[in-house]
Structures are given as C-alpha cells and as structure tokens.
Amino acid sequence: MNPWREFDDRELSPYTGWTRDHWAALADHLLLSARRYASPSHARIAFPGPPGGYGADVDALEGFARTFLAAGFRVAGEDGRDPLGLMEWYAEGLAAGTDPHSPDRWVRLEEHGQAKVEAASIAMVLHLTRPWLWDRLGPVVREQVVDYLAPAIGADYPPINWVWFQIVVEQFLASVGGPCSREDIDAGLALSDGFAREDGWYADGAERSYDHYAGWALQFYPLLWTEMAAGDERADSRRPVYLRRLERYLDDALHLVGADGSPLIQGRSLTYRFAVAAQFWVGARAGLGRPSPGLLRRAASGVARHFADHGAPDGDGVLSLGWHGPWRPIAQSYSGPGSPYWASKGLFGLALPAGHPVWTAVEEPLPVESGDFHRVLRAPGWLVGGTRADGVVRVVNHGADHSFPGSHLTDSPLYARLGYSTATAPVLAGEHAARPLDQSVVLLDADGTPSHRTGFQALPARGLPSGTPVGASRWRAHWVTPETDGPDHGHGRSGPVRLGPWIEVVSVVRGPWEARLVRLSPAEGTPWDGPLRVGGWPLPADGPDEAAGRSRLCSRVLGGPGLEASGVVRAEDSSPLAPWTLVPWCATPAAARAGRWYQALVYLGRGEPAGTPALSWDGPASVRLSWPDGVRDVVDLAAGEVSAEPTRRSAPSGGAR
Structure with a gap:
C-alpha cells in the first residue's frame, strides 16, 4: 500500500x-x-x-x-x-x-x-x-x-x-x-x-x-x-x-x-x-x-x-x-x-x-541505513544497536522502568523489559503481559509464577574500545499481588510483595546478538529452590508455527551450561504487530544455584544466524567473547570493569553481520 x-x-x-x-x-x-x-x-x-x-x-x-x-x-x-x-x-x-x-x-x-x-x-x-x-x-x-x-x-x-x-x-x-x-x-x-x-x-x-x-x-x-x-x-x-x-x-x-x-x-x-x-x-x-x-x-x-x-x-x-x-x-x-x-x-x-x-x-x-552501529544512551541506560542488513534497531534496557530504585512494583511490559526494538512489540495482552516472559530474566516460584525487576539498581553502561556496548542492572526478585482497581497509565502496579534473591544481569551487545550473563545472590531470610528462566525477543508471526516470523526475522535464545531447558511460547493476539507472538526461552532444569554465572545468547536478526558468538571464561568472573564479525572483547565481571583485546575483523557472515 x-x-x-x-x-x-x-x-x-x-x-x-x-x-x-x-x-x-x-x-x-x-x-x-x-x-x-x-x-x-x-x-x-x-x-x-x-x-x-x-x-x-x-x-x-x-x-x-x-x-x-x-x-x-x-x-x-x-x-x-x-x-x-x-x-x-x-x-x-x-x-x-x-x-x-x-x-x-x-x-x-x-x-x-x-x-x-x-x-x-x-x-x-x-x-x-x-x-x-x-x-x-x-x-x-x-x-x-x-x-x-x-x-x-x-x-x-x-x-x-x-x-x-x-x-x-x-x-x-x-x-x-x-x-x-x-x-x-x-x-x-x-x-x-x-x-x-x-x-x-x-x-x-x-x-x-x-x-x-x-x-x-x-x-x-x-x-x-x-x-x-x-x-x-x-x-x-x-x-x-x-x-x-x-x-x-x-x-x-x-x-x-x-x-x-x-x-x-x-x-x-x-x-x-x-x-x-x-x-x-x-x-x-x-x-x-x-x-x-x-x-x-x-x-x-x-x-x-x-x-x-x-x-x-x-x-x-x-x-x-x-x-x-x-x-x-x-x-x-x-x-x-x-x-x-x-x-x-x-x-x-x-x-x-x-x-x-x-x-x-x-x-x-x-x-x-548507513551501516551497523552501536551506542550507549546514558540517560535511559540503553544499549542501542542497529544492523543495516535487516534495518532493525534494538535497545537493551538497563536504566528505565518508570519507577525509582528500590521500588517493588509489577513490571510494565512497556517499560521494564530487558529489550525493545523497531521490529518487535512487547507482549501487551494475555497472561504473559502481567507475567514477564519476553525479554526477561526471572525466577519461577513453586506455582510457576515469574518474578519482577522494577526498582532495579542501574549499573554504569559503557562502550568497550571495540565499540561493543556493555550494561548491567541488579534487583531483588519479587512477586506482587497487584492492586487492580487503579487506572492503567502504562507503568507497574503496587501490592503485597514477596521478596526473593538478588539477580544481576550483564548485557554485552553486538550486531543482532546479546550475550546475557546472569548471577543470583542470596538474600537473608529468602531461601530459594526455583528455576531461573531467560526470555528472548517476542517475534511477530502470522501463525503459531515457529518458522512463521514476519519480515524474515528470527528470534533465538541459546542457553549455556546450566540453562539446558528450552522452548517457545506461542501467544495469540498478544501484540499489535501480528496475530501471534513467538517467544523463545531457556531455563535451568531445576533450582538455580546462587553465586554461579549463567550465560545465554539472545538473537534477533534476518533468518537463522549464520555465525554464533563464542564465549569462554578466564576464571570465575572474566569473560571472553568472540563475535561473528571477528571482534573479540573481554569483560571483567569481578571488578565491574571492562577491557578489550585488539580488534580483529573478518568478513561479515550473513545474518550475523
């Protein structure tokens, strides 16, 4: 038209x-x-x-x-x-x-x-x-x-x-x-x-x-x-x-x-x-x-x-x-x-x-349209990346939730998700609008109810010498019984709260990929024995078949060690972009362990990824990332600082460009 x-x-x-x-x-x-x-x-x-x-x-x-x-x-x-x-x-x-x-x-x-x-x-x-x-x-x-x-x-x-x-x-x-x-x-x-x-x-x-x-x-x-x-x-x-x-x-x-x-x-x-x-x-x-x-x-x-x-x-x-x-x-x-x-x-x-x-x-x-780019938006705490191959702009969010640090509200799908883009819409209707799934890191309680992150502590975001953006946030996992009689102005709701462990998430973003690193820390008086789940990009689709993504886009979550459980949730009439929304996820098969870094690779791009980032650990808190475009980065999680190896570039590889 x-x-x-x-x-x-x-x-x-x-x-x-x-x-x-x-x-x-x-x-x-x-x-x-x-x-x-x-x-x-x-x-x-x-x-x-x-x-x-x-x-x-x-x-x-x-x-x-x-x-x-x-x-x-x-x-x-x-x-x-x-x-x-x-x-x-x-x-x-x-x-x-x-x-x-x-x-x-x-x-x-x-x-x-x-x-x-x-x-x-x-x-x-x-x-x-x-x-x-x-x-x-x-x-x-x-x-x-x-x-x-x-x-x-x-x-x-x-x-x-x-x-x-x-x-x-x-x-x-x-x-x-x-x-x-x-x-x-x-x-x-x-x-x-x-x-x-x-x-x-x-x-x-x-x-x-x-x-x-x-x-x-x-x-x-x-x-x-x-x-x-x-x-x-x-x-x-x-x-x-x-x-x-x-x-x-x-x-x-x-x-x-x-x-x-x-x-x-x-x-x-x-x-x-x-x-x-x-x-x-x-x-x-x-x-x-x-x-x-x-x-x-x-x-x-x-x-x-x-x-x-x-x-x-x-x-x-x-x-x-x-x-x-x-x-x-x-x-x-x-x-x-x-x-x-x-x-x-x-x-x-x-x-x-x-x-x-x-x-x-x-x-x-x-x-x-001029080329792939990465940048850090300091005020909203957004790591922004655009890829010329598919024309999509992606935002990884570690700074905006329409609230204050330390608050314990429900997550608004419009503000508190970990990712937003120009080609996907958060799940805004149905059961998963109020139960975070897409672009989330949650703990599941005994009833399978996911936790919320609103009120997180935003940690400094920065760009590595290679241009790769890194950002992080930390929050108490919490469950809210919302008070539903107030008007909906788009932000989270208050209500009685149950508190859980601390969750820390570090995002390293390049091209269509995010390396998402997650660690749980115990909080006094809140023992935990539930699984950890990582949700990916909500893909608009014409039908419930996973291969039906619109605009030839593909959404994937690749779980690392400890995140062996995986699947795709198919939600009907849950966003304004298409009749169906497909959300991939990975999770721990059993209770998540405190103190351990879990890793997941989150992808949104044109077609199946032609190359996958390689991630390795130098000790318990230093991560090496080799990206499909040849760039190598190092993130020191223990010191809260980041550094980079000298950049090595190779020819771009298909959809992972």
Missing part, C-alpha cells in the same frame, strides 16, 4: 519518496474525514468506538483539540492560505465549545484534568494562526476563550510533561491581554529544568521514565514556548540551552528509527503513532546545524509513511486506537477514540513553508 503515490519524488526523497505534498494530503485526509464525526456546531468531534476511561465528553473535546493541531499547522505553513476553510470551520467550534450555555460546551479545566491537556493544544494553535483566526474572532468569542483557559492559573498540574501545558496556556493568555501568573510559569520552568538528564535527554518527571514523551512533549514545548515568549528574558536566556539539548538528543533519537520507518515500540501512549515525528520537525524549525534538514525529513517522513503504508489512518480516514490497525490493548485507560489524534503533533512540519530547507533538501540515510 502506498497512499498518494502520485506525489512520489525519488530524486528529492530517495528513501521514502515523500514530499511536502504527501504530508499535506495526509493532513487534509484526516481533517476532512474528521468532519463526518463532528457535531453541528463543530465543537465536538466524536470518533467511532466505545468511550474512553474519561467519558464521551472528554473524548469529543480531544477530537476537536487534537485535529485542531493539524488544521493550525496546515494554515500556518501556507501563510494563511486556507482553501478548505479550516479556520472558519474551527472558529465555529471554538465559539460553541467555550460558550458555557451551549449544549456542545466543552468540559472545563476545573471540571476534568484532561481538559488542561487539550487547552494547551488550543492555545498553541491560536498562537500559530493568530492573524487568520484569533484576530478575526468577535469580542464575545475572545472573551469566552480567555474565560475557558483562565482556570489554568494557579491550578495543580502533575509534575511531569503536563507542566508545559500550564506554561503554554498562560503564555498565550498573556499575549492576548488575559490573566497570567508569572509565579506559575517560573515554577513550571524550574520544575522542567529538573527533568534534564545527560546528553540532552529529559525524564518525564522524577522517575526513570523515558519514552516518546521525551521528544514529542519535553523537547517540543520548550522551544515553542520560547517563540511565544520571545523578548522575555526567561525565554531568551533558556532558548540556547534548549537548542543545545535538542541537538544532542536528536543525534540519539535518529538512531531509534528503523529503516522501515518504525519508531521504537516502547513506552505508553503508543497509539499516538507518528507524533514521534514532532521532535524532528522541531529541530528543523529551530534551524539546527545538526542534524541536517535532509536527515530530519527522512526520519519524519519514514515514520509517517510507515503508518500510512500499514493502514493508519484506515480506509475511512480515521486513526483508531491501535498501532497499525485497531488494537485496543495498546491503549491506556485514559485513551478514548479521540486520543490517537495527538498524532497531529507529527504534522508540525507543515507549519514550515514549502521553501524551508527541510522541504527542499535531499533526503539523507538514517544511521541504520
């Missing part, structure tokens, strides 16, 4: 074929399709599907506010040219939605917290389209809009990315002569400064929460706010800092896009799909010297085309709750039929005119 094939331009866009015309066609298709679900006043857009966790009124507000983003970007980038009458159409909705006496009035900020989120989108579009919308509104409607937004002042906002919603709303109010609290903005800025981490990254709050919000929210709003507040010393002094962070962060973010355009399938709110592209457009709008405009557009267009080619939007022009097609389990409890339209943030590039360099530069290859 190739929507809008007539616009393809393989000279300007040799990797995706996509141009600004494709993006405009996508936006127009979404906007015109949305009109079918609008109320007569246009204030509410109620997309088909069961109500979300916050109810139909919130769903309809989301439908308006989130499509309003697409409309605003579309008109702003055309300098007001508006053949679809978007501004007039949405102006009618503004008038009815902000009228407290209208039957279509919106949920207000003081009535429901979600309205605070949508208010920021409304304020942002009113800022970007001011000459063509706000300046043409009548005084009564302007007063209604100000009155609708004003409850943001002095209100409580969660100390996460939401602080930017308050800042954006109040900055817009100040720009139109409305009420505003300098104290609110100062407090929000100070809080957001505390989210900054190494290498330009932001955490979404105080927890180890790293996901797509790092780009589509925490990089997006700061620079937009500095435009809104230009001339204010607070904004002008912060803008160079935000730009430096964005530039460094984008260098990492570009390494997290697969050659097929798929973003990393990790973290909550995945149903926002191509909202991921917003971070690349922000870099282009900011005029960064690096990454180049052609590379930024390649990444953004690749993401959008990935979803368009896989049926999102669907045949009716609707973005359903799902990933490619509809798949409700991917959503959180706060998600409703209007929620997926935060994908409109990914259309932010349309706010840039057709003559902007990001539209006129020739596309450049993504990192994974």
Whole structure:
C-alpha cells in the first residue's frame, strides 16, 4: 500500500519518496474525514468506538483539540492560505465549545484534568494562526476563550510533561491581554529544568521514565514556548540551552528509527503513532546545524509513511486506537477514540513553508541505513544497536522502568523489559503481559509464577574500545499481588510483595546478538529452590508455527551450561504487530544455584544466524567473547570493569553481520 503515490519524488526523497505534498494530503485526509464525526456546531468531534476511561465528553473535546493541531499547522505553513476553510470551520467550534450555555460546551479545566491537556493544544494553535483566526474572532468569542483557559492559573498540574501545558496556556493568555501568573510559569520552568538528564535527554518527571514523551512533549514545548515568549528574558536566556539539548538528543533519537520507518515500540501512549515525528520537525524549525534538514525529513517522513503504508489512518480516514490497525490493548485507560489524534503533533512540519530547507533538501540515510552501529544512551541506560542488513534497531534496557530504585512494583511490559526494538512489540495482552516472559530474566516460584525487576539498581553502561556496548542492572526478585482497581497509565502496579534473591544481569551487545550473563545472590531470610528462566525477543508471526516470523526475522535464545531447558511460547493476539507472538526461552532444569554465572545468547536478526558468538571464561568472573564479525572483547565481571583485546575483523557472515 502506498497512499498518494502520485506525489512520489525519488530524486528529492530517495528513501521514502515523500514530499511536502504527501504530508499535506495526509493532513487534509484526516481533517476532512474528521468532519463526518463532528457535531453541528463543530465543537465536538466524536470518533467511532466505545468511550474512553474519561467519558464521551472528554473524548469529543480531544477530537476537536487534537485535529485542531493539524488544521493550525496546515494554515500556518501556507501563510494563511486556507482553501478548505479550516479556520472558519474551527472558529465555529471554538465559539460553541467555550460558550458555557451551549449544549456542545466543552468540559472545563476545573471540571476534568484532561481538559488542561487539550487547552494547551488550543492555545498553541491560536498562537500559530493568530492573524487568520484569533484576530478575526468577535469580542464575545475572545472573551469566552480567555474565560475557558483562565482556570489554568494557579491550578495543580502533575509534575511531569503536563507542566508545559500550564506554561503554554498562560503564555498565550498573556499575549492576548488575559490573566497570567508569572509565579506559575517560573515554577513550571524550574520544575522542567529538573527533568534534564545527560546528553540532552529529559525524564518525564522524577522517575526513570523515558519514552516518546521525551521528544514529542519535553523537547517540543520548550522551544515553542520560547517563540511565544520571545523578548522575555526567561525565554531568551533558556532558548540556547534548549537548542543545545535538542541537538544532542536528536543525534540519539535518529538512531531509534528503523529503516522501515518504525519508531521504537516502547513506552505508553503508543497509539499516538507518528507524533514521534514532532521532535524532528522541531529541530528543523529551530534551524539546527545538526542534524541536517535532509536527515530530519527522512526520519519524519519514514515514520509517517510507515503508518500510512500499514493502514493508519484506515480506509475511512480515521486513526483508531491501535498501532497499525485497531488494537485496543495498546491503549491506556485514559485513551478514548479521540486520543490517537495527538498524532497531529507529527504534522508540525507543515507549519514550515514549502521553501524551508527541510522541504527542499535531499533526503539523507538514517544511521541504520548507513551501516551497523552501536551506542550507549546514558540517560535511559540503553544499549542501542542497529544492523543495516535487516534495518532493525534494538535497545537493551538497563536504566528505565518508570519507577525509582528500590521500588517493588509489577513490571510494565512497556517499560521494564530487558529489550525493545523497531521490529518487535512487547507482549501487551494475555497472561504473559502481567507475567514477564519476553525479554526477561526471572525466577519461577513453586506455582510457576515469574518474578519482577522494577526498582532495579542501574549499573554504569559503557562502550568497550571495540565499540561493543556493555550494561548491567541488579534487583531483588519479587512477586506482587497487584492492586487492580487503579487506572492503567502504562507503568507497574503496587501490592503485597514477596521478596526473593538478588539477580544481576550483564548485557554485552553486538550486531543482532546479546550475550546475557546472569548471577543470583542470596538474600537473608529468602531461601530459594526455583528455576531461573531467560526470555528472548517476542517475534511477530502470522501463525503459531515457529518458522512463521514476519519480515524474515528470527528470534533465538541459546542457553549455556546450566540453562539446558528450552522452548517457545506461542501467544495469540498478544501484540499489535501480528496475530501471534513467538517467544523463545531457556531455563535451568531445576533450582538455580546462587553465586554461579549463567550465560545465554539472545538473537534477533534476518533468518537463522549464520555465525554464533563464542564465549569462554578466564576464571570465575572474566569473560571472553568472540563475535561473528571477528571482534573479540573481554569483560571483567569481578571488578565491574571492562577491557578489550585488539580488534580483529573478518568478513561479515550473513545474518550475523
């Protein structure tokens, strides 16, 4: 499937074929399709599907506010040219939605917290389209809009990315002569400064929460706010800092896009799909010297085309709750039929005119298209590798769990798994979503229930002289009886806890392989006699046959001494990528022994591996690894340090390249 094939331009866009015309066609298709679900006043857009966790009124507000983003970007980038009458159409909705006496009035900020989120989108579009919308509104409607937004002042906002919603709303109010609290903005800025981490990254709050919000929210709003507040010393002094962070962060973010355009399938709110592209457009709008405009557009267009080619939007022009097609389990409890339209943030590039360099530069290859790579992302504790042969980007996770060190929650499949990639999805539905299997190291109790790792201690990650990344984490195995009556926001759940031994995992990553080394340490008062199990990559498949992996990919776990038990779990309708998910595993046949290092080789690549890493031990805690590409590494587990032998390279060998 190739929507809008007539616009393809393989000279300007040799990797995706996509141009600004494709993006405009996508936006127009979404906007015109949305009109079918609008109320007569246009204030509410109620997309088909069961109500979300916050109810139909919130769903309809989301439908308006989130499509309003697409409309605003579309008109702003055309300098007001508006053949679809978007501004007039949405102006009618503004008038009815902000009228407290209208039957279509919106949920207000003081009535429901979600309205605070949508208010920021409304304020942002009113800022970007001011000459063509706000300046043409009548005084009564302007007063209604100000009155609708004003409850943001002095209100409580969660100390996460939401602080930017308050800042954006109040900055817009100040720009139109409305009420505003300098104290609110100062407090929000100070809080957001505390989210900054190494290498330009932001955490979404105080927890180890790293996901797509790092780009589509925490990089997006700061620079937009500095435009809104230009001339204010607070904004002008912060803008160079935000730009430096964005530039460094984008260098990492570009390494997290697969050659097929798929973003990393990790973290909550995945149903926002191509909202991921917003971070690349922000870099282009900011005029960064690096990454180049052609590379930024390649990444953004690749993401959008990935979803368009896989049926999102669907045949009716609707973005359903799902990933490619509809798949409700991917959503959180706060998600409703209007929620997926935060994908409109990914259309932010349309706010840039057709003559902007990001539209006129020739596309450049993504990192994974330029060659194999490895890197350590220090902030989230991720070991990242990409392989050109299959275009897959893999992340081995030793730093992110949406929690704090020492907590004992259940493992969220979206955050606490040991691995994520652009070609696989964690098991999100069925029994194994709550009972860690894929990309896990667990102990099994007498009932066969697997342990959890959330709250682990993240140990330093680094790259060897050969470029091979090494990372590790350590945690108390624990079993949780979760309290299930709370809302599902994508992270782990609390409840009564049983504690077990300590588990330490060291990962050494190269190409399609991970050498996973595991050791148990006894904890006082917690004797153990259960097996250890290592789970591999969750392979999307069309059927339960192990050979049915999609995209010719193969997932394998090769257990070393002591991990002789093995098998494959076949889980039906457990991820959004395919009808089946196949998860290989290996385990100890009987109780695991404390103090011993167990080893497993974990593989995800195109076809069966043509070569296998060789692993040997120099004493009890020094590991030698010989990789299929000829590189040799040494890891000293006793000292917590790593070294490397001189690199010896040989010709790449097939799928193990």
